[in-house]
Amino acid sequence: MATASLVLGIISLLISLGFGAAGMGWIGSICGIVGIILGALGRKDPEKRGMATAGRVMSIIALSWGVIATIACVACFAGLASVVR
Numbered sequence: 001m002a003t004a005s006l007v008l009g010i011i012s013l014l015i016s017l018g019f020g021a022a023g024m025g026w027i028g029s030i031c032g033i034v035g036i037i038l039g040a041l042g043r044k045d046p047e048k049r050g051m052a053t054a055g056r057v058m059s060i061i062a063l064s065w066g067v068i069a070t071i072a073c074v075a076c077f078a079g080l081a082s083v084v085r
Contacts, residue, residue, distance in 0.1 A: 001039075002038075002045060002051040002052035003042075003048070003051065004035075004042075004055075005036075005038035005052050005056060008035035008038065008059060009039070009058030011028075011031055012030075012032040012035055012059055012063070012066070013028070013059075013061060013062040015062070016028030016029065016032070016065040016069065017062075026066060027066075028062050028065070029062070029066035029067055031059075031062070032059040032062040032066060033059075033063060035055055035056065035058070035059030035062070036056055036060060036063065038052075038055070039056025040052075043056070
């Protein structure tokens with residue numbers, strides 16, 4: 001669980017920060033949610049607690065950034081739509 005959380009945290013962070021295709025922040029958010037859940041489950045193993053914590057922190061950062069990026073994209077499209085009318 002801890003390894004999966006770390007991998008999902010890295011992937012979601014890369015996608016949310018823009019290394020994926022444009023407008024894919026929501027995919028990073030979904031991976032972040034799954035990474036947070038797996039990180040919480042992975043913290044039960046004392047040997048892999050640090051790795052689970054790192055995955056959970058990266059997933060939380062990616063989730064936050066993905067939500068902010070998605071809201072910003074929606075706001076930009078709404079602003080453009082109001083200018084076109």
